[in-house]
Amino acid sequence: xxxxxxxxxxxxxxxxxxxxxxxxxxxxxxxxxxxxxxxxxxxxxxxxxxxxxxxxxxxxxxxxxxxxxxxxxxxxxxxxxxxxxxxxxxxxxxxxxxxxxxxxxxxxxxxxxxxxxxxxxxxxxxxxxxxxxxxxxxxxxxxxxxxxxxxxxxxxxxxxxxxxxxxxxxxxxxxxxxxxxxxxxxxxxxxxxxxxxxxxxxxxxxxxxxxxxxxxxxxxxxxxxxxxxxxxxxxxxxxxxxxxxxx
Amino acid sequence: xxxxxxxxxxxxxxxxxxxxxxxxxxxxxxxxxxxxxxxxxxxxxxxxxxxxxxxxxxxxxxxxxxxxxxxxxxxxxxxxxxxxxxxxxxxxxxxxxxxxxxxxxxxxxxxxxxxxxxxxxxxxxxxxxxxxxxxxxxxxxxxxxxxxxxxxxxxxxxxxxxxxxxxxxxxx
Amino acid sequence: xxxxxxxxxxxxxxxxxxxxxxxxxxxxxxxxxxxxxxxxxxxxxxxxxxxxxxxxxxxxxxxxxxxxxxxxxxxxxxxxxxxxxxxxxxxxxxxxxxxxxxxxxxxxxxxxxxxxxxxxxxxxxxxxxxxxxxxxxxxxxxxxxxxxxxxxxxxxxxxxxxxxxxxxxxxxx
Ligand code: HEM
Ligand code: FES
Numbered sequence: 001x002x003x004x005x006x007x008x009x010x011x012x013x014x015x016x017x018x019x020x021x022x023x024x025x026x027x028x029x030x031x032x033x034x035x036x037x038x039x040x041x042x043x044x045x046x047x048x049x050x051x052x053x054x055x056x057x058x059x060x061x062x063x064x065x066x067x068x069x070x071x072x073x074x075x076x077x078x079x080x081x082x083x084x085x086x087x088x089x090x091x092x093x094x095x096x097x098x099x100x101x102x103x104x105x106x107x108x109x110x111x112x113x114x115x116x117x118x119x120x121x122x123x124x125x126x127x128x129x130x131x132x133x134x135x136x137x138x139x140x141x142x143x144x145x146x147x148x149x150x151x152x153x154x155x156x157x158x159x160x161x162x163x164x165x166x167x168x169x170x171x172x173x174x175x176x177x178x179x180x181x182x183x184x185x186x187x188x189x190x191x192x193x194x195x196x197x198x199x200x201x202x203x204x205x206x207x208x209x210x211x212x213x214x215x216x217x218x219x220x221x222x223x224x225x226x227x228x229x230x231x232x233x234x235x236x237x238x239x240x241x242x243x244x245x246x247x
Numbered sequence: 248x249x250x251x252x253x254x255x256x257x258x259x260x261x262x263x264x265x266x267x268x269x270x271x272x273x274x275x276x277x278x279x280x281x282x283x284x285x286x287x288x289x290x291x292x293x294x295x296x297x298x299x300x301x302x303x304x305x306x307x308x309x310x311x312x313x314x315x316x317x318x319x320x321x322x323x324x325x326x327x328x329x330x331x332x333x334x335x336x337x338x339x340x341x342x343x344x345x346x347x348x349x350x351x352x353x354x355x356x357x358x359x360x361x362x363x364x365x366x367x368x369x370x371x372x373x374x375x376x377x378x379x380x381x382x383x384x385x386x387x388x389x390x391x392x393x394x395x396x397x398x399x400x401x402x403x404x405x406x407x408x409x410x411x412x413x414x415x416x417x418x419x
Numbered sequence: 420x421x422x423x424x425x426x427x428x429x430x431x432x433x434x435x436x437x438x439x440x441x442x443x444x445x446x447x448x449x450x451x452x453x454x455x456x457x458x459x460x461x462x463x464x465x466x467x468x469x470x471x472x473x474x475x476x477x478x479x480x481x482x483x484x485x486x487x488x489x490x491x492x493x494x495x496x497x498x499x500x501x502x503x504x505x506x507x508x509x510x511x512x513x514x515x516x517x518x519x520x521x522x523x524x525x526x527x528x529x530x531x532x533x534x535x536x537x538x539x540x541x542x543x544x545x546x547x548x549x550x551x552x553x554x555x556x557x558x559x560x561x562x563x564x565x566x567x568x569x570x571x572x573x574x575x576x577x578x579x580x581x582x583x584x585x586x587x588x589x590x591x592x
Contacts, residue, residue: 137549
């Protein structure tokens with residue numbers, strides 16, 4: 001065993017290598033072991049198994065629909081956080097924030113467009129993804145529960161879109177939410193109370209805007225993130241993506 | 248059943264009779280715990296609901312003045328902007344009718360050139376007679392009339408929190 | 420009995436990271452077949468995933484450069500828009516609501532969500548897993564397709580055929 005020198009000069013010389021090695025863990029060994037360690041040494045990749053079945057790679061099988069939904073969610077979260085720097089959830093200011101984003105903020109209009117179009121696309125792609133899962137019978141044992149998680153994700157996606165729809169505080173938003181929340185009053189027995197709770201009052205006003213805002217930027221995204229985590233984890237626990245029997 | 252620890256000695260067990268008693272006791276404690284938990288969770292939910300329900304609203308008052316009698320000539324139909332009511336004055340008297348569609352809450356538009364139809368909703372096409380009666384569309388109930396009175400100053404006041412079920416006109 | 424006899428054929432090796440937990444009667448799954456059809460996640464899957472992200476991002480960015488998100492006049496509680504429409508994904512429900520608010524707005528969505536939640540527990544036959552439109556489950560496929568088609572048709576009606584006062588109008592007339 002050779003004597004390690006911990007001299008400063010040596011440390012400085014090794015700085016780049018040591019920093020790199022402290023961040024990225026690499027198992028040496030065969031090529032496959034190296035590749036395996038890429039996956040399980042990385043927080044973001046380790047949800048994947050080290051090996052996957054060839055069927056998983058077949059674009060014609062999944063059509064990538066679930067992954068596209070996820071990517072849209074990522075785009076929505078990033079563009080949404082950026083919009084929050086300029087958006088003010090007040091009935092006097094909200095609409096002006098929209099105009100500011102459009103005319104006064106660099107790239108504001110692009111970000112708003114991205115947020116809006118990605119939201120529309122996400123609703124569609126989550127629905128298509130559900131259709132794919134149905135038509136390939138991928139909800140059957142042992143994946144029943146992940147289908148249930150998926151249905152919750154679909155509902156969350158719809159709620160997120162609905163709460164976001166009010167935020168621009170334009171005519172479209174105001175009347176869509178008026179109509180939407182009035183549907184709730186037809187729930188037997190507790191309809192009126194439910195609407196009161198949703199709006200924080202009897203009309204679509206400041207309290208309603210604030211409630212929808214908090215749901216849209218904090219509560220629902222957090223639930224969504226947690227459930228997407230469960231969804232992905234379950235895919236792995238259920239033995240990877242469904243596939244026809246090998247024979 | 249006695250509990251034994253690693254040294255083989257009997258644990259301090261207050262056991263008296265046999266296994267069934269201990270099992271029952273454990274079952275009881277379990278039930279107690281579950282009940283307490285359920286009560287706690289239920290209470291928490293109720294209190295959370297109370298927190299989320301505002302006790303004070305900063306909304307427009309439900310009782311409001313609409314003007315002097317002279318502002319409403321006989322045969323006129325005047326919409327009070329921002330209040331969602333229309334004041335209608337005929338030969339027999341005056342009344343306040345809600346313009347909030349009973350279907351899903353859009354504001355109905357007064358129709359003036361049709362003797363049959365008094366109001367039409369833009370949202371899902373409900374139509375109402377001049378009295379507020381549903382003529383067609385998805386609206387489940389008639390447009391309500393609100394209580395109306397004249398205060399001591401001679402100003403007409405509408406009380407939108409009280410529905411005038413009998414549809415009596417204010418005779419002045 | 421048989422199991423314990425066979426177990427000796429597979430002695431536990433000290434250099435193995437796994438151990439044999441039990442022997443079951445029947446066709447072994449992996450006779451003379453290695454971990455077939457399996458590929459390394461990195462790079463095969465990871466690279467494809469990153470590529471897909473690029474495609475999604477570029478498409479969204481491209482669309483956002485060309486088309487502006489709608490913004491109407493500021494909210495005005497005094498005047499309903501005519502017609503007042505929900506966002507497109509709820510317009511199908513709104514179409515139902517325009518026939519009956521309770522049936523269309525509460526019962527129909529409730530039934531849809533409940534049936535979706537229960538589906539995997541009601542349709543348990545493992546036929547057709549992993550195959551697109553497997554011919555062994557025609558009934559389910561027809562029913563689900565009906566649901567999808569009805570949803571799409573309702574959305575199309577609500578979005579394109581409903582004009583002022585929620586009257587049907589034909590856009591090409
Ligand atoms: C926010 C919404 C959702 C996201 C981000 C998401 C994401 C994903 C991803 C990335 C996969 C891997 C396979 C693929 O890409 O197609 C997947 C699989 C799956 N998803 Fe989703 N999903 C969502 C909603 C849903 C919905 C609405 C359902 C059904 C009601 C569902 C049920 C499933 C099931 C059962 C699988 C396993 C499929 C298989 O093993 O072949 N998910 N999901
Ligand atoms: S809100 Fe008036 S018809 Fe629906």
